[in-house]
Amino acid sequence: MEGELANLGQFIGAGLAGFGSGLAALGVGNVAANFLAGALRNPSAAASQTATLFIGIAFAEALGIFSFLVALLLMFAV
Amino acid sequence: MATEAAHGAETADHGTGLVFHPMDQFMVKPLFGDGPVGWFTITNVTLWMAICVLAISALMVLGTSRRAIIPSRSQSVAELAYGFIYKMVEDVTGKDGLKYFPYIMTLFMFIVFSNFLGLIPMSFTTTSHIAVTFVLAILVFVGITVLGFVKHGAHFLGLFWVTSAPLALRPILAVIEIVSYFVRPVSHSIRLAGNIMAGHAVLKVFAGFAAIAAVSPISVVAITAIYGLEVLVAFVQAYVFTILTCVYLKDALHPAH
Numbered sequence: 001m002e003g004e005l006a007n008l009g010q011f012i013g014a015g016l017a018g019f020g021s022g023l024a025a026l027g028v029g030n031v032a033a034n035f036l037a038g039a040l041r042n043p044s045a046a047a048s049q050t051a052t053l054f055i056g057i058a059f060a061e062a063l064g065i066f067s068f069l070v071a072l073l074l075m076f077a078v
Numbered sequence: 079m080a081t082e083a084a085h086g087a088e089t090a091d092h093g094t095g096l097v098f099h100p101m102d103q104f105m106v107k108p109l110f111g112d113g114p115v116g117w118f119t120i121t122n123v124t125l126w127m128a129i130c131v132l133a134i135s136a137l138m139v140l141g142t143s144r145r146a147i148i149p150s151r152s153q154s155v156a157e158l159a160y161g162f163i164y165k166m167v168e169d170v171t172g173k174d175g176l177k178y179f180p181y182i183m184t185l186f187m188f189i190v191f192s193n194f195l196g197l198i199p200m201s202f203t204t205t206s207h208i209a210v211t212f213v214l215a216i217l218v219f220v221g222i223t224v225l226g227f228v229k230h231g232a233h234f235l236g237l238f239w240v241t242s243a244p245l246a247l248r249p250i251l252a253v254i255e256i257v258s259y260f261v262r263p264v265s266h267s268i269r270l271a272g273n274i275m276a277g278h279a280v281l282k283v284f285a286g287f288a289a290i291a292a293v294s295p296i297s298v299v300a301i302t303a304i305y306g307l308e309v310l311v312a313f314v315q316a317y318v319f320t321i322l323t324c325v326y327l328k329d330a331l332h333p334a335h
Contacts (some may be wrong), residue, residue, distance in 0.1 A: 058318035062265050065272035
């Protein structure tokens with residue numbers, strides 16, 4: 001469809017996709033918080049798990065980026 | 079300008095009142111002349127990839143050419159980068175994964191240098207394009223799948239048959255595992271391209287606010303803060319791409335299930 005209704009849909013869709021970014025922030029905070037709790041409990045084991053921490057953060061953040069990508073696609077590629 | 083014409087019927091300010099559009103920085107433009115971008119056109123992507131290769135060579139080859147026992151600064155940085163990735167490959171994939179260390183080092187150096195070169199103002203970030211990161215990710219995916227079949231034959235399919243689960247669940251889990259295996263190149267590529275593109279688009283959006291006198295101090299502070307975040311993201315995304323490549327390689331070399 002063309003015209004004003006499509007533009008309205010674009011803007012509303014892009015705004016709703018912002019929820020995805022917020023939820024991704026919750027997910028990343030979850031991963032980091034659990035790592036911090038474990039690291040403060042067992043500091044000597046923390047250094048060996050920093051790789052796992054970064055992988056976990058990357059997976060959680062990637063899904064937030066997907067929702068940002070949806071917002072950008074709606075705004076500029078539709 | 080040709081770039082505005084590429085946006086179709088929109089006016090020079092894209093109908094939004096902005097002088098520049100935040101997404102204009104990602105346009106692929108030919109370096110010489112204004113013609114169409116064909117397969118062998120020299121574009122700004124070509125230029126910045128060449129600069130990336132030259133920068134990596136300058137650090138790794140020229141930096142270590144003296145081979146001094148007491149390293150100079152460049153030699154130190156080159157040795158640190160080498161040791162960092164060597165340790166990562168060895169820790170994640172084991173001793174037999176070290177055969178693939180040159181490939182993984184190339185991936186890491188290209189991505190980290192591309193990301194950092196993109197932080198130079200007025201430059202172009204090649205890894206912000208899904209075209210570039212998809213090629214990187216699909217080569218990793220295809221290469222590792224072929225490697226798995228060459229090394230283990232049909233036993234490589236045991237990767238999808240989760241023996242630690244109850245027998246009734248295994249077919250469903252196999253379907254889920256196969257789907258998540260094929261999603262790997264998709265997420266691998268979009269993670270890098272999305273992170274870098276999102277960061278640069280945000281920087282451009284905040285830069286647009288600097289034209290409005292009332293909010294320009296806040297805008298400059300915000301740009302500085304986000305620039306710092308982008309420096310971190312540039313390194314972390316290169317590290318994450320590389321370590322996920324190592325994890326997939328480990329899956330191919332030693333199928334765990």
